[in-house]
Amino acid sequence: MQQPLAYRMRPTKLEEIVGQQDLVGPGKIIDRMVRAKMLSSMILYGPPGTGKTSIASAIAGSTKYAFRVLNAATDTKKDLQVVSEEAKMSGTVVLLLDEIHRLDKTKQDFLLPLLESGSIILIGATTENPYININPAIRSRTQIFEVHPLTPADIKKALDRALNDKNKGLGDYPAVISEEALNFLATATNGDLRSSLNALELAVKSTPKNDQGNINVTQEIVEECLQRKALNSDKNGDAHYDVISAFQKSIRGSDTDAALHYVGRLIESGDLVSIMRRLLVIAYEDIGLANPGACQRTVAAVDAARQLGLPEARIPLANAIIELCLSPKSNSAMAAIDESLSDIRSGNYGDVPLHLKDAHYQGAKKLGRGVTYKYPHDFPNDWVKQQYLPDKIKNAQYYHPKENGRIESAFKSQYTKLRKSAGHQ
Template sequence: MNIFDMQYENSIKNKAPLAEKMRPLNLNDFVGQEHIVGKGKILNRAIEADKLSSAIFYGPPGTGKTTLAKIIAENTNNNFTTLNAVTGGIKDIKERIKFAVDELSFYNKRTILFIDEIHRFNKAQQDALLPYVENGTIILIGATTENPYFEVNSALISRSLVFEFKKISNIDIKNVMKRAIEDKEKGYGNKNIEVTEDALNLIVNNSNGDIRKALSALELGIETTKEVNGKVKIDLSIAEECIQRKKVEYDKNGDSHYDTISAFIKSMRGSDPDAAVFWLAKMIKGGEDPKFIARRIIICASEDVGNADPRALEVAVNAFKAIEIIGFPEGRIILAQAVIYISCAPKSNASYIAINKALEAVERSSLEVPDHLRDKSYKNAAKLNKATNYMYPHDYDKFYVKQQYLPETMKGVNFYEPKDSGYESRIKKFMEYLNQVP
């Protein structure tokens, strides 16, 4: 390396963002993801033994996917090359593959290809990698913020280990920030920096599990604050200026979408109106289609409330119709009213259970309609002995008469078992009364 190359590298290193400077170079300094890189875990063992197979890293931004790939690059005897799926295309893929083939042919050396944001590659681009992943010419490490089972070709998934990266804990983020303040080589250890505990906590709490975001806010505060008596002090007011308004993480096609919907429904089912309204607010802030939300409320009203409060379905359906008429922003009030009603209503999933049991029974049982229940209105029904011996309930006391309505082979089978909840408890008592009628 000549003197100009060295000067360039040093210049880049000095000008690099704090998050880049603080990026760990080995597993000992790597923060978080203990479930996959902790001592004895498969990825840790594979890196240390230099026996890594193709892998997909997926998880939120700032959780260490690229960092871990760079650690692998520093601790492997294989070639290491990178590609960004946002800017790269088929031509770039072919260049990397040619390099890998040549290295394997001439030097018996394999190549690790790290592709950032691999979900941005289309099917053809992903397919171009497949033969070389399959025969071992390249070891693929793909990084994505999206669920790979939705965004990455199943053929690549089946040939790779999939590792989910989780948001970094607030404690770990705080420790990294303190390390950046004290580190004399890569951080601000050579300066007199004081960051108050309140300021640290505010930045951590607004980082949303993203180390890069926290370090960027810390760097902004330090670099833009003037020294007073030889000290740079970051207090709460400065920290507030350095953090941007918290972005609602809600990709309508990603994991956050499905996770939030799940939390929303489970909160209504669990009779927690506060949590249900909170998840509703997240969806509204995230730009979710209000009709989609309203449809989920309707399903919950029937599946989880059912006949414990029949009005719940009425409220939910009316909310959907009102949203069509009113729209947003006023529609948020309508959705909130319906969500709170469903959350606070007595619960029963007896209807949900009944139809599922009946559907299963249809698969394995006789579907023949008993003679006395058959239609006698069509021509020649009487000649064919159809609909005989049917007892008309309105002709009997209490408008009820006991007779077989299910196929004969299913006599005595119960699908609907009303629960002792809300209005359904009255239904239960009525059904118990009918069962006692001779």
């Protein structure tokens, strides 16, 4: 039985990887590891189809190490022992361990000494946040890298390669794919290259040749193979992102009906991932401190939508969207952190005041660290006048509160009172 196109097109060297150039591009961290032959175990986390397995495969191919793939949830300790024995006999083995967040203690205890010795280079793959879902003992022995959804340009590059590759791809098929169909394949899977490649293979192999002997793959055929409608696609592939942009701007502008219209278009195209991610951004960027409770409820709605999946996911999402539209708005928190980051990136910061420096180690007091620090809980109302910012920027103000809701109005009152008590104007 022939393996799926996405499997056959898996890269065998770093140069073949599309996307993730911040990790595998020339001079970047994984490229440096491979060139220096100083591989360390790592965890790759990100959405499905974004290249985690491809990176592991390319690392193994570029270093000529044996490459093995196991699943932490379904493969046993005995399977790990087989890989361990192979490493003892033939040298280092690169092991891709999928769903590493589901690694149990027995398998973990078996793996740890192998990671310490370097006989196995572990590349863990997960869609879950490793800082929350992976055991600290594994985390401490690995580097953690985040992989991101591929751009439409990345996916088109991979699709073109698959269409022209006569050895592993579809180069022996007389396929002619329309630009609209290619753009739709590149945008409709939300950065999931695996889904795009497998849909392309189904489209090519299930379409009969025409009278000229060609296999014409149209947008309608791709829609059928992906089971998604091209409501948000145009000849340039931009309209999908235009709808996402209009969705956020409608909520920011408090137009409930427009927001529901645009999210309806995203739902019809099956793009649940973009809806959930955008809603989380909107909640904290556009509503923020004007209604923190709405932000929390949006997180709960997104979590419910993720567990339910479409079509039921539309219900908690609609609840969140309507509340965000009708909520007071404030971007003061985002503006505050961006202003702070601007100062730091321009070099406008100073040394941490001596009384705030860590004083928990022997000899710290001799260096004057923490000696004059005032513990706020020892004072009335748990507050005492004390400088916290470095001398260079001691009067800096980043947060400029708004009064667009009852909650942030209260924050403004407290913030203003505290700044005045601290001696700021």
